[in-house]
Amino acid sequence: MALRSPSAPKQDVVISTRVDKVGLRPALLRNFRAGLAVVAALIMLLPAVWMSMTAFKSRPDAVSVPPKVFFTPTLEGFVSLLTDRRQLSNTELEDYKQRTDLNWMDKLALKRGQAIIGWSEFPKHLRNSIIISVTSTFLSIFFGVLAAYAFSRFKIPGESDLLFFILSTRMLPPVVVTIPIFLMYRALGLFDTHIGLILLYTAFNLSFAVWLMKGFIDEIPKEYEEAALVDGYTRLQAFRKIVLPQAITGIAATTVFSFIFAWNEYAFALMLTSSAARTAPPSLPSRIGTGGVEWAAIAAGSLLFLIPAIILTFALRKHLLRGVTFGAIRKG
Amino acid sequence: MATIELKQVEKRFGEAYAVKPMDMTINNGDFVVLLGPSGCGKTTTLRMISGLESVSSGIINFNDKDVTWLHPSERDIAFVFQFFALYSHMTCRENIAFPLRASGEEGAEIDRKVKRVAEMLRIEHLLKSRPGGLSGGDQQRVALARALVRKPAAFLMDEPLGALDAEFRETMRAEIKRLHLEQNATTVYVTHDQIEAMAMGDKIVVMSAAEIQQAGTPLEVYYDPANLFVARFIGSPGMNLVEGSYSEGKIKLGDANIYCVPQDWRASLDTTIGTGEVVVGFRPEAVQFSAQGQLGSSVYANDLHGSYSMLHLELIKDNIVNARADRRDRHQMGDSIKFDIDPEQVRFFDPKTEKALQKVAL
Ligand SMILES: Nc1ncnc2c1ncn2[C@@H]1O[C@H](COP(=O)(O)OP(=O)(O)O)[C@@H](O)[C@H]1O
Ligand SMILES: [Mg+2]
Numbered sequence A: 001m002a003l004r005s006p007s008a009p010k011q012d013v014v015i016s017t018r019v020d021k022v023g024l025r026p027a028l029l030r031n032f033r034a035g036l037a038v039v040a041a042l043i044m045l046l047p048a049v050w051m052s053m054t055a056f057k058s059r060p061d062a063v064s065v066p067p068k069v070f071f072t073p074t075l076e077g078f079v080s081l082l083t084d085r086r087q088l089s090n091t092e093l094e095d096y097k098q099r100t101d102l103n104w105m106d107k108l109a110l111k112r113g114q115a116i117i118g119w120s121e122f123p124k125h126l127r128n129s130i131i132i133s134v135t136s137t138f139l140s141i142f143f144g145v146l147a148a149y150a151f152s153r154f155k156i157p158g159e160s161d162l163l164f165f166i167l168s169t170r171m172l173p174p175v176v177v178t179i180p181i182f183l184m185y186r187a188l189g190l191f192d193t194h195i196g197l198i199l200l201y202t203a204f205n206l207s208f209a210v211w212l213m214k215g216f217i218d219e220i221p222k223e224y225e226e227a228a229l230v231d232g233y234t235r236l237q238a239f240r241k242i243v244l245p246q247a248i249t250g251i252a253a254t255t256v257f258s259f260i261f262a263w264n265e266y267a268f269a270l271m272l273t274s275s276a277a278r279t280a281p282p283s284l285p286s287r288i289g290t291g292g293v294e295w296a297a298i299a300a301g302s303l304l305f306l307i308p309a310i311i312l313t314f315a316l317r318k319h320l321l322r323g324v325t326f327g328a329i330r331k332g
Numbered sequence B: 001m002a003t004i005e006l007k008q009v010e011k012r013f014g015e016a017y018a019v020k021p022m023d024m025t026i027n028n029g030d031f032v033v034l035l036g037p038s039g040c041g042k043t044t045t046l047r048m049i050s051g052l053e054s055v056s057s058g059i060i061n062f063n064d065k066d067v068t069w070l071h072p073s074e075r076d077i078a079f080v081f082q083f084f085a086l087y088s089h090m091t092c093r094e095n096i097a098f099p100l101r102a103s104g105e106e107g108a109e110i111d112r113k114v115k116r117v118a119e120m121l122r123i124e125h126l127l128k129s130r131p132g133g134l135s136g137g138d139q140q141r142v143a144l145a146r147a148l149v150r151k152p153a154a155f156l157m158d159e160p161l162g163a164l165d166a167e168f169r170e171t172m173r174a175e176i177k178r179l180h181l182e183q184n185a186t187t188v189y190v191t192h193d194q195i196e197a198m199a200m201g202d203k204i205v206v207m208s209a210a211e212i213q214q215a216g217t218p219l220e221v222y223y224d225p226a227n228l229f230v231a232r233f234i235g236s237p238g239m240n241l242v243e244g245s246y247s248e249g250k251i252k253l254g255d256a257n258i259y260c261v262p263q264d265w266r267a268s269l270d271t272t273i274g275t276g277e278v279v280v281g282f283r284p285e286a287v288q289f290s291a292q293g294q295l296g297s298s299v300y301a302n303d304l305h306g307s308y309s310m311l312h313l314e315l316i317k318d319n320i321v322n323a324r325a326d327r328r329d330r331h332q333m334g335d336s337i338k339f340d341i342d343p344e345q346v347r348f349f350d351p352k353t354e355k356a357l358q359k360v361a362l
Helices: A024-055 A059-063 A076-082 A090-098 A104-111 A122-153 A159-168 A174-188 A194-219 A222-230 A235-246 A248-264 A267-272 A295-315 A317-322 B042-050 B092-102 B107-120 B136-148 B166-183 B194-200 B218-223 B228-233 B263-272
Strands: A083-087 A114-119 B004-013 B016-026 B031-035 B057-062 B077-080 B154-158 B187-191 B203-208 B211-216 B240-247 B250-253 B257-260 B276-282 B287-289 B295-304 B308-316 B319-326 B336-341 B347-349
Touching: A024 A076, A024 A295, A059 A295, A076 A083, A076 A104, A076 A122, A076 A295, A083 A104, A090 A104, A104 A114, A122 A159, A122 A194, A122 A235, A122 A248, A122 A295, A159 A194, A174 A194, A174 A267, A194 A248, A194 A267, A222 A235, A222 B077, A235 A248, A248 A295, A248 A317, A295 A317, B004 B042, B016 B042, B016 B057, B016 B211, B031 B042, B031 B194, B042 B077, B042 B154, B042 B187, B077 B136, B092 B107, B092 B136, B107 B136, B136 B154, B136 B166, B166 B194, B187 B194, B194 B218, B203 B218, B203 B228, B211 B218, B211 B228, B228 B240, B228 B347, B240 B319, B250 B276, B257 B295, B263 B347, B287 B319, B295 B319, B308 B336
Parallel strands: B031 B187, B031 B203, B077 B154, B154 B187
Antiparallel strands: A083 A114, B004 B016, B004 B057, B203 B211, B240 B250, B240 B276, B250 B257, B276 B347, B287 B336, B295 B308, B295 B336, B308 B319
């Protein structure tokens, strides 16, 4: 029997009246915080914004003093980044101006009295960067997750020693070992090969991946897999169906860290590659070569270089933000 | 369905025993409760039965088949964990269907079974949601549904109600008992709560310090505790235990009281104790107040428990015994009060071995 009379007001909506959420001071505080966040974001993003603008500037705009904020965007910088060109003589120039088979890139080059003679090395270097970073990240995650699972779940003789040993590979500044690695790589035929850099980056990232993933897998209660085991699954099935989905946050974080390390790595890439396996980071500064600095081209290169890292981080942002919350098991 | 048999099963972690060699038989269809204080080895025992923990030595049989070294997935059991172990990346429906997918059942068949078990546990409305946001009671229902959706040889439950609020616990207790009666499936249920054990078990196995102290029906462990531990542990409050010195049919309790041992117990005390220390044990409800009572005491405190009140009586100096009294009786603090012990319900223990004495047939 409902005791409430029919005219009694229904209380379906409950409005929070926490005193720290209403009133003037909290409102001011909130706005102040938001303002602070915007300022911080501006400071952080300014270089990236400036770089993006420079990438679309013409040569004179890029070096004008005072710097131009408003300008006519052009793809000149990209063309000079991605192509090799030669200077045309006056007669050739006239000749070229008559031609009708020129595409937009040729036309942009022609404005500067140049003809495109082929792609530059940069696209190749960018491709190398992608191949090497993606492969080494995949390998680090693959082996890292398996090793972390074993360390987390099984009794391994000398477990703490092994873990320390794995971590100790990170204790030496990597630069210290460049010379021995350079000599080793030359002797083994790994110099200037994709495999060479993939192996190196995997080795660097693996220790990191094992430690990070072990932390994440330790957080997953072992009852999760045990429930699957008694329900008729093998350990490998339980790992695939239960542990991997639960560890996805950790995998995402580790992926981003590993990828960014491999993607940005400069010193070893410079030492251990010359052309075939050269990656983008050492390739970019080499453009500050002869005949003045082409700021637009360098900015364009940096922009292209930035994009994959941004895409990856953006794609995984949900997992990165979600944190380690495994709802259904409450630790007792 | 299965009969589970443990033969000299033991578990050591390093040098320490988590479970000392134990023999136990769980008959087909029984609801057996493993009861004991925290750390006494209940979980370890259950995990050895499930195969999640390997035995250090001993043999485990299911229906006379040796399963000691079988993988958990080959034992056909369902395990309900204290903290539910529901997969947060799956909906409740997927969670419940998970064990069925292992055996590769057909989609339609899985749907039918999930629907049936969801009806049984009244959780149809939860099937689409994820377990993370559910209340403890609902999560436990889903976890039970996941166990019940198959017809396993045995259900193993490790403190399945331990994580619930007191209010939910009683509802779920009744629910699990009802499910057991419907399914009549062999169940091993672990708890440290003796009230839960008494309410649910067909048989209770009391454990302490890695050993079985007593195995028997709830009434047996309640009325005939095998030793002092069980006497203290079962019941709330536990059995009153008073030590005195025995000689020729009489026990001297403190300075003022002499207790005459019932005739049918004399032979037993004469042979086992002879002359010496003995512990008299009796439940609070075995106290019979009367003006001619042979034991004198003074009222120390009086708790009202709704339908009855529990008197705390100082029988010997600094030795309080509990007695159940009518709630309408008025007792003042310090009143002296006389009582007898129901001769049917008095028990005796040897303080040296801590074991209960057995009545000798005359
Ligand atoms: N994996 C383990 N390693 C070492 N000791 C353990 C392990 N599991 C349990 N123990 C020990 O075994 C004893 C019994 O534990 P457990 O079976 O969990 O007790 P209960 O479930 O009755 O509380 C405890 O002393 C506990 O510390
Ligand atoms: Mg336990």
